Amino acid sequence: MASRDVSSIILYTAAVRKALKREFYVRDGEIVARELLGKFLVRKIGTKEIAAMITEVELYEGFEDRASHGFKRTKRSEVMYGPGGHWYVYLCYGMYEMLNIVIGPEDHPAAILIRGADTYNGPGKLTRALRIDRTLNAMPASKETGLWIEDRRFAISQKDILRTPRIGIGDAGPKWTKRLHRFLLQQN
């Protein structure tokens, strides 16, 4: 029966396409940043799902990184001090929602800014296209919240990953301003 075949295919893809587990995010920031490249950011709007391959991220980690909101523990940055696997969404320049995924264990302030996915270049454009805003702040990255990350097993070669200093952070101190904490997939 044709209909039976179709349903078995749906079950199969559902089984393969799982949201990344909490443990994925509770690791060293540079490793998580690298491994996020090539993963799929999936947004569910109504019954429709939009998936976009992550192509660019920036790492903000620890107590000494002045470019990171987590440098100071405030009401806004509190989420970064929580356990990994939650979203941190905030407004920048009065207009743009920035999407970050909190990483690391509890009380370790760290997050990764998702700057680009597929053809959405720039963190502000990305969130606008996927209708991501601050209502998702502090929510877990899981299917229940409508925004999560999946491994679709695209092979990413380490030599295709470029590293540069982060964008637009100003002076974050001698050790941190020029750190190669921006990771992006080389085009082609």
Added chain:
DNA sequence: TAAGTGATCTCT
């Protein structure tokens, strides 16, 4: 290159 935009944080 400059300006728009508004929440957040720091300083009174």
Added chain:
DNA sequence: GAGATCACTTAA
């Protein structure tokens, strides 16, 4: 409460 700041984008 006031003022500076900000991990951006767009229009010139």
